[in-house]
Amino acid sequence: MSTHHANPLDHAEIRQGTVLRYIVAFIISALCMGAAMLAVQLKLPFLHYAALVVALTLIALLSQAALFFGLDISRAQIWKSVSLVLTVPLFIISVGLTVWAFSSLYERTMLPPSGVTQPGMSAPAVPGMGPMGAPSQPTLLQ
Amino acid sequence: MHVDLQGPWSPLLGRLTLGAIPYTNPILIGTFIFAATIALIVVGTVLYFRKLPYLWREWLTTVDHKKIGVMYILVGLVMLFRGFIDGVMMRTQQVLADGPHSAGYLGAAHGYLPPYHFDQVYSAHGTIMLIFAVTPILAGLGNIIVPLQIGARDMAFPYLNAVSLWLTVAGAALVMVSLFVGDFSNAAWVGLMPLAELPYNPGVGVDYWMWALQIASIGTTFNAINIIVTIVKMRAPGMGWFRLPVFTWTMLSTNIIGLTAFPVLTVALALLGADRYLGTHFFTAGLGGNFMLYIDLFWIWGHPEVYFLMLPAFGVFSEVIPTFSEKPLFGYITMVAATFAIAGIGWSVWAHHFFTMGLAPNSIAFFSAATMLVGIPTGVKAFNWLFTMYRGRLTITTPMLWSITGIVLLLVGGLTGMMLSAPAIDYTVHNSVFVVAHFHCMVLAISAGIFSAVVYWWPKVFGFKLDERNGLAFYWAFVIGSVLVFVPMFGLGLAGETRRLDYLYDPQWMPLLIAEEVGIGFYFLSVLFFLRMLYVSLRDRVPAKGDAWETGRTLEWMTHTPVPFYNFAVTPQVHSRDELAWRRANGLEEAKPDRYVPIHMPSNTGVPVIIGLLAAAFGFGLIWRIWWLSGVSLLAIMVLVIIRSFNKNEGYILTAAEIEAMENKIETASVIAEQPKRLPLSEVEAH
Numbered sequence: 029m030s031t032h033h034a035n036p037l038d039h040a041e042i043r044q045g046t047v048l049r050y051i052v053a054f055i056i057s058a059l060c061m062g063a064a065m066l067a068v069q070l071k072l073p074f075l076h077y078a079a080l081v082v083a084l085t086l087i088a089l090l091s092q093a094a095l096f097f098g099l100d101i102s103r104a105q106i107w108k109s110v111s112l113v114l115t116v117p118l119f120i121i122s123v124g125l126t127v128w129a130f131s132s133l134y135e136r137t138m139l140p141p142s143g144v145t146q147p148g149m150s151a152p153a154v155p156g157m158g159p160m161g162a163p164s165q166p167t168l169l170q
Numbered sequence: 171m172h173v174d175l176q177g178p179w180s181p182l183l184g185r186l187t188l189g190a191i192p193y194t195n196p197i198l199i200g201t202f203i204f205a206a207t208i209a210l211i212v213v214g215t216v217l218y219f220r221k222l223p224y225l226w227r228e229w230l231t232t233v234d235h236k237k238i239g240v241m242y243i244l245v246g247l248v249m250l251f252r253g254f255i256d257g258v259m260m261r262t263q264q265v266l267a268d269g270p271h272s273a274g275y276l277g278a279a280h281g282y283l284p285p286y287h288f289d290q291v292y293s294a295h296g297t298i299m300l301i302f303a304v305t306p307i308l309a310g311l312g313n314i315i316v317p318l319q320i321g322a323r324d325m326a327f328p329y330l331n332a333v334s335l336w337l338t339v340a341g342a343a344l345v346m347v348s349l350f351v352g353d354f355s356n357a358a359w360v361g362l363m364p365l366a367e368l369p370y371n372p373g374v375g376v377d378y379w380m381w382a383l384q385i386a387s388i389g390t391t392f393n394a395i396n397i398i399v400t401i402v403k404m405r406a407p408g409m410g411w412f413r414l415p416v417f418t419w420t421m422l423s424t425n426i427i428g429l430t431a432f433p434v435l436t437v438a439l440a441l442l443g444a445d446r447y448l449g450t451h452f453f454t455a456g457l458g459g460n461f462m463l464y465i466d467l468f469w470i471w472g473h474p475e476v477y478f479l480m481l482p483a484f485g486v487f488s489e490v491i492p493t494f495s496e497k498p499l500f501g502y503i504t505m506v507a508a509t510f511a512i513a514g515i516g517w518s519v520w521a522h523h524f525f526t527m528g529l530a531p532n533s534i535a536f537f538s539a540a541t542m543l544v545g546i547p548t549g550v551k552a553f554n555w556l557f558t559m560y561r562g563r564l565t566i567t568t569p570m571l572w573s574i575t576g577i578v579l580l581l582v583g584g585l586t587g588m589m590l591s592a593p594a595i596d597y598t599v600h601n602s603v604f605v606v607a608h609f610h611c612m613v614l615a616i617s618a619g620i621f622s623a624v625v626y627w628w629p630k631v632f633g634f635k636l637d638e639r640n641g642l643a644f645y646w647a648f649v650i651g652s653v654l655v656f657v658p659m660f661g662l663g664l665a666g667e668t669r670r671l672d673y674l675y676d677p678q679w680m681p682l683l684i685a686e687e688v689g690i691g692f693y694f695l696s697v698l699f700f701l702r703m704l705y706v707s708l709r710d711r712v713p714a715k716g717d718a719w720e721t722g723r724t725l726e727w728m729t730h731t732p733v734p735f736y737n738f739a740v741t742p743q744v745h746s747r748d749e750l751a752w753r754r755a756n757g758l759e760e761a762k763p764d765r766y767v768p769i770h771m772p773s774n775t776g777v778p779v780i781i782g783l784l785a786a787a788f789g790f791g792l793i794w795r796i797w798w799l800s801g802v803s804l805l806a807i808m809v810l811v812i813i814r815s816f817n818k819n820e821g822y823i824l825t826a827a828e829i830e831a832m833e834n835k836i837e838t839a840s841v842i843a844e845q846p847k848r849l850p851l852s853e854v855e856a857h
Contacts, residue, residue, distance in 0.1 A: 107402055118430050121518050122470050125536075129521055132530030133462065 041105070044098030053095030060088045173449045175795070176372040184796035185374060190352045196276060197287075202350055224844055231774040233328035234735055235313045236631060236841050238335050242310030243624070245335075249342055250303040254697065256295035258690050261655070263288055265687045269677035280673045288672035289356035290375060294345065296359025297379060300479070301386055302342045304616055308482045309338070309393050311623050312421045314631060316397055318726035318733065319415045321406025321742045326399040328772045329819070334393040336782025341386025343786050344793070348378040352793070355379035358670065360468055361442065363453050363461035368446045374793050377446065381789040384439045387432045394428035397421055406725070408744030412506075415724045415747075416499060419506050420485030423513040424478050431474035431517075438467035447792075465524050473520040477512055480612065483619025484509065484551055487573045489724065490622050491555050494570040495562030496721050498748055501554040508547035508554075515544050525593050526600045534593045541591035548584055552577055565721070568641040569626035575649060576618030583611030586660070604663025607656045614652055621645075628707075629714035631841055633732035637710070640703035647696035654689025658682035717759075723748035734839035736769050739829050766826040766833075773821050773850050777814050781807055820851035 037043045067080045093099045099109045179185050192198045216222055229237055266272060267281030275282040283291065313331065317324055325331045348354040353375040357366040366376045401422045405414070414422075441452040442464065451459035492499045499505060521529060521537040529537075555577055564570070586608040589595050599605060621644075629635045662682050667674065674683070717727040727750050729738050740763040746752030753759050784803045791799030832839040 114426075115430065118517055122434070125518065125521070126466055126470070129529055129533040129537075130462070130466070132533060133528055136530060137462070137528040 039104075040102070044105070045096065049095045049098065053091050056091040056095070057088060060084050060091075173368055173447065179795060181798070182796075184791070184794040184799075186351075186794040186796065190374075190794075191350065195287075197282075198349065205346075205349075226776075227774065227847075228844060230779045231332075231776045233324070233332050233772050233774055233778075234841075235317050235325045235328065235331060236733060236735070238331050239310040239313030239315075240631065240841065242306045242313060242335055242338070244310075245339055245342055246303050246305075246307035246310060249298050249306070249345075251697070252346070253295050253298035253303050254693065256291050256298065258694065259283065259291050260288070260295065261683075261687050261690045263291075263672060264674055265680075265683045267672060268674040268680050268683055270675070271677075272673075283672060285672045286356055289358075289670070290354045292670055293355045293358050293375075293379065294348075297355075297383065298345060299613065300359065300475070301383060302338075302345060304479050304613065304620070305386075305390060306338050306342075307620050308424075308479060308616075309334075309390065311482065311486075311620070311627070312397050312425070313393075315623075315627060315726060316400060316418050316421050317404070318630070318729065318737060319418045319724050320401060320404060320409055321725050321738060321744065322400060322404040323737055323741075323769065324772065325396050326404055327396050329775060329778065329814075330392055331396050332775070332778035333781055334389040334396065336778045337389030337392070337785055338386045340782045340786035340789065341382040341384075341389070344378055344382040344385070344789050347790065348375070348382075352378065360472065361439075361464070363464045364455065366442065367454050367461075369454070377793040380439050380442060380446075381792055384436065384443075385785050385789050387435050387439075390428055391432045391436075394425035394432070397425040398429060406742050406744050409725075412503070413744055413747045413749075416488035416502065416505055416509075417482070417485035417724075420481040420488070420509050423509045424481040427474045427478045427481075427513050427516065431471045431478065434467055435471035435475075438464060438471065441467075462524075462527060465527065466521075469520040469523045473523065474513075474516050476609075476612065477516040479616050481509060481513065483576060483616045486619040486623040486626070487555055487576055488551075490569045490573040490626050491558050492723055492748075493626075493719055493721050494565045494567060495559050496565075497558055497562040498723070498751070499554065500557035500560075501550070502747065504550050505554050508550040511547035512544060515540060515547070519544065522591060522596070525596045538591050538593050542588060545584060545588055548580070552580065565719075567625075567719070568636075568638060568645055569622045571642075571645055572618045572622030572625065575645075576615045576622065579611050579615035579618055579652075583608055583615055586611065599663055601668050602663040603659050603667045603669050606669050607659035607663055610656055610659070614656075621648075626719070627726075629718035629731055630726060630733060633713060633837070633840060634707060634711045635714050635718060637703050637706040640699050640706055644696050644699035644703055647692050647699055651689045651692030651696055654692060655686045656689075658685040658689075717750065723751040725749050728753070730833075730836045730839075732836070732840040732842075734832060734836060735841065735843075735845070736771060736824060736829065736839070739763060739766055739833050766829045768826055769824040769829060771821050771824055771848075773819055773848075775814075775819065777810055781810060784810070818852065822848040822850055823854070824848075 064081070064084055067077060067084070072080065093109075093112060097108070099105050099112060101109060175185065177185060178187060216225060229241065232238060263281040263283045266275075267278075272280045274280050278284045281288075313325065316322075345354070353373050355361070355366065355371075355375040355378060357371060357376055357379070359379075361376070361379065364370055366380075401414070401418060441450075444450040445452050445454060445459075451457040453459055453461045453464040455461070488499055488505060519537055519541045521533065522541045525534050525537070555573075586604075590599070590605065590608060625636050625641055659682075662679055665676075665679065665682075667676075667679060714731050716729065716731045718731050719727075725742060725744070726733075728742060742749070750759070753761070784807045788800050788803035788807070791797065791801075791803060837843060
């Protein structure tokens with residue numbers, strides 16, 4: 029606070045984007061959305077579909093982090109980049125352990141799908157798989 | 171309307187009708203008279219002494235981290251008292267309602283509280299104690315101490331700091347309003363599902379709980395960002411990472427938890443809000459919803475929240491014990507590593523809160539082992555504190571007593587926690603008061619840390635020490651109360667008493683229930699001694715030295731007592747981990763700067779307090795479904811934030827001459843001193 033900068037944009041920590049980077053990020057994000065829409069409509073095999081979703085997510089995340097938010101490893105931005113990277117293990121722990129615990133929890137606590145089918149409950153999105161990856165069983169809708 | 175609401179609704183007042191005012195409930199009428207009397211005394215005193223302009227200029231609009239910290243702690247203490255009264259009510263109800271022949275009063279079949287009221291009391295107790303008492307007090311301590319310990323002028327974002335405070339106050343205000351307008355949640359502090367869903371809980375109680383928590387947790391997230399940035403970016407020259415005081419390390423780790431975990435709570439509550447307001451089915455059984463997902467999300471936040479509260483208390487012990495042992499902290503590096511290990515492992519243990527929900531044995535085994543792992547770094551810390559005291563020159567003051575008691579409580583809470591981490595034991599005592607006694611030992615350890623910190627750092631902020639004699643009386647009454655309440659509670663848990671009971675079926679539990687009630691009496695006594703301690707200390711105001719305890723080791727004891735509003739006249743150069751101890755050893759303790767340089771300070775602003783008021787109105791509107799009120803409040807907040815973003819708020823400059831004058835007459839620069847109006851930079855430049 030010992031220095032006086034009237035214009036916040038003089039600070040490298042605050043001036044994170046440029047018009048060009050915003051336009052490029054916008055185009056990449058729009059392309060990712062378009063590709064995601066196509067992937068849904070093409071009815072790809074599950075593994076291909078999953079791989080495509082992961083790839084598109086990574087591209088979208090990277091373009092947003094690097095181009096929209098201007099994150100890099102420069103002195104001004106390194107802490108923000110570190111913060112973003114450090115959320116990855118937490119994301120993996122919380123989502124991964126939840127999926128793992130719930131996959132067996134469903135089998136142990138929920139009635140088989142045939143017993144709980146209700147009006148408005150749709151068939152599993154992935155052929156051959158029930159909710160949360162449980163093997164599908166015949167339901168009243170099928 | 172996308173959901174079916176019970177009762178009337180009007181566009182102007184939403185669900186609010188005269189029937190929402192509980193004027194027929196004698197307990198609430200008494201509470202209202204008590205609260206109104208206190209409010210009248212406070213407002214009357216402010217008006218009588220014409221302190222309203224001072225209050226507005228120096229406190230309500232302040233961006234000074236110390237004043238914000240003091241207000242955080244004040245709010246926390248008020249809520250602590252409210253939560254304590256809830257505890258008194260619960261204990262009293264249970265001792266009156268034990269056995270089929272127990273009498274009923276005030277319309278209750280047994281005891282004096284009907285089940286619906288009792289359920290609200292324990293829900294409010296948990297929510298208030300964790301979110302609106304302990305969290306603000308710790309946030310306040312962090313606010314006051316962290317910048318001082320790292321030699322900073324203020325927090326990184328002073329304006330955001332004030333916004334965080336007032337959002338917390340808005341949440342607390344909603345909880346308090348629920349006493350007199352409508353109900354509070356009866357679905358426990360965790361939000362029991364599907365009880366908290368609209369079809370099973372059609373009143374406004376859950377909405378009060380949900381929006382109060384939501385608004386306050388946004389404030390807590392902002393505060394976490396602020397403290398992290400302050401520690402990362404604003405350390406004094408020479409203060410490398412491994413010269414950081416341990417309290418600051420714990421505040422860093424705790425706020426990393428806060429920043430990462432609180433958004434999960436925000437999401438869980440937002441999804442519950444979608445269920446209750448938009449008719450979605452995230453956590454109901456219909457249309458593929460599942461309430462177990464809520465429990466999972468809640469505890470993904472809830473367990474790290476435990477460490478969010480615990481770690482700052484560890485930081486306090488790590489400051490107080492070396493000061494009163496006149497030795498450096500034993501095992502500094504392992505202490506820091508243990509802090510981060512606890513924070514890290516704390517992220518992968520949350521499912522131990524719902525072992526009995528039906529998790530598979532392999533999942534339970536994983537979470538059980540992870541829970542047991544937390545004991546290792548915690549044990550490292552306990553041994554480090556003991557080794558710090560070993561062969562030290564011990565001075566047993568009240569802060570030291572509180573810290574030692576905190577370690578004992580940690581041991582009791584930690585060992586019973588290890589018992590509960592074993593699934594076989596957890597299945598046996600799940601939802602019993604054994605669990606309640608266990609986590610109260612942990613929260614009492616946190617309270618011990620808080621009281622230790624308050625007594626320890628009080629002179630630094632206000633310039634005089636708290637009265638030791640009444641402090642000791644407060645300490646002993648609190649400790650005796652804790653033993654009498656929670657030792658019997660462990661026994662009752664093992665005897666089979668489940669938690670959250672408004673009526674107890676076994677008359678044989680009576681002796682232990684009476685012991686708990688006597689313990690509550692001692693707690694009541696401790697409150698009186700606490701108030702007396704404040705009164706006597708304020709009356710006598712014996713001035714304290716800069717290094718108030720004369721054995722302080724860290725940077726905050728190097729500046730004046732009370733701390734001037736600019737913290738340090740000259741930014742200190744750090745040479746050692748325990749800078750003050752190093753300077754004392756090298757004869758530099760009394761060294762004065764040879765010249766002063768101007769200091770750039772942030773200007774006060776009324777925007778945060780107005781945002782807080784509008785946030786409370788926004789929440790109140792949503793609770794009662796007064797859509798226009800919520801819409802207008804939200805719009806006003808947006809407009810205010812936009813207007814504020816055009817205000818450059820360049821602050822003002824304290825000249826070297828002003829600083830020198832204040833350094834020579836320090837009471838003119840203290841936290842409670844009235845400051846002359848200072849022109850912002852833009853106006854100075856215009857002249």
